[in-house]
Amino acid sequence: MNKAFWGLVRKEFIQVFRDRNMLRIVFAVPIIQLLLFGYVVKLDVKNIRMDVYDFDQSRLSREFVNSTSAGEYFLPTPAQIAILDLEANFQDGSRDMALIIPDGFGKGLESHQNVTIGLVADGSDANMTAIGSGYMARMAQKYARDVVNLRMPLEVKYDVLYNPEAESVYFMVPGIVATLLTMVTIMLTSMAIVRERESGTLEQLLVTPISSTTLLFGKVFPFAVLGLFEMTVALVVGVLWFDIPFVGSPVLLFGLSALYLLTTLGLGLFFSTVTSTQQQAMFFAWFFSVFAILTSGFFTPVWNMPKWLQYVTYVNPMRFFMNIVRGIMMKGAGVTHLLPDIYTLAIFGVIVFGFSAARFSKRAR
């Protein structure tokens, strides 16, 4: 049993490291994805194009507008109040935000009263919205404190159009970690098994004394290792390069990732039993991954989805894993906080892996 198992594992690794495309998937993909996500997210929040509706037209209001252009975060453009149509410029994509300075802004500041300004953002760009409104809040505070020497805060009232839930940048890396682990393990496992079927080597193995259990574990184990390796790469790059905070326990994260792998490897196994070519397997894995990513809360929070779709997310194991990764990395969640997710993943794992293993063994006999 053991010799055959390690023989399979050894062979699988030789094949992975000999296949240039496989190497690219294993090493380049996580880094490229991280860099892309990381930089796109970082660069997007500079040069926010902003209409300024200045109802006050005072010295202070002009001074404040000028101050917002510091640091290249905002590109303020005076807008004609006569045609106050905020959405027109959002819809053609020429502006990202609109700043509204009410009449009495200057007087209010001078008399040290509580002053409120308005900020409307195009919420279809969630990251820009979240970060841009944060900048504006800080700039308003800074202006009020440093320039006008105001004790009362300068309050910014937000209104985010189109998408009230704005994601934070730090949500991205945990999301990528979960995505990578899901996609890599499902895709590589299903393709590696189907490749053996395509080339007839699986049939050759079936007439040898190797047991179907050994064969099964020998085929999935290497990809569990590769999946965790990818995850490690993503984490290291995320923490060291993008300064993503990692609050919780890495040991817990890896332990629960291993639990989650039971489901993804099971899915890979399952896809390999319903397809007969590597292309088909890849298509299945791809389709499932897209579904899993979109309904996992990676980009759009689950509670922001239509009701019926929220129910659909309950059959998506990645949704629960996403909670776990974000919980551990960002909030330092421990086992007790994550218990419902852990139970759910355990049930998913046992059912999916058990069912697929039975299917695989029945076919492999």
Add this chain to the structure above:
Amino acid sequence: MSFVSVQGLGKSYRGVRAVNDFTFDVRQGEVYALVGPDGAGKSTVIRTLCGLIDSDTGEASINGFDCRKQFNHIKPILGYMPQVFSLYPDLTVTENLAFYGGIYGVVGPEYLERVEYLYRFSNLKPFADRRAQALSGGMKQKLALSCALMHQPKILILDEPTTGVDPLSRRQFWEILLQLKEEGVTIIVSTPYMDEVARADRACFVFRGEKLAEGKPAELPGLFEGTLYYFDGPPTMETIDRLNRLGDIRARRFGGGVHVYLKRGITLDEVTPALSEMGFDIKDFNPIKPDLEDCFIQLMEES
């Protein structure tokens, strides 16, 4: 008692009959050939023996164990070489051998000894570090055979091992098989090549899923009925068509000439007038002894 027994095997794929009531026995140490054209059902029989498919009817057993229910008892003594090259093309010769060593539990000194033995007859040692995909067809087959022999099987089942292999390699391959027979290995081999049948102990003609005939290669041509002539003329389509137009004659291109079969009870004298009328010279028709292929073709046409 027979080592391999196949009784009344039947198998259909989506209503199309691949094998029908197929029966044969192979004794221990025998080389048994299944001969027939593509699609005759050879692979179905072989894959049933190797536990890869379940037959609809009938039974197959090896060494007394049922190929369906007790296949686990057969695995340790079985070496199987499928029709398509089924090793890992991206692994080297040694890596493939080592992999099967691991699978069969042949490791350590036992493995090294075994690999030396396998290299000796396959002559693959100079190519030990070459990837399997870069080997020639003949070498690929020898590597596949080596892997199938890793655990010293008692029975070797080969599905068209020499198809697509050059004639020299085919001969070498058969020499290896005969050497294995000397060592006591029972061999079942399928082939579309008639010339390979002569090297088997016994052969079985397979056509459209049926067993047409079975026997020693030297005895099989004796099954030929009627008389056979070699027409020493140009084997053009036109000539063959003209000959076939005579009802009692079957003409077939054979090498550089034409084989002419006269149906049972018909003599050359009886068709001479008709042949002469068509412009053939009767002196060009020389009686010859039928060989395996003539016999097989006749059986095929009558079936």
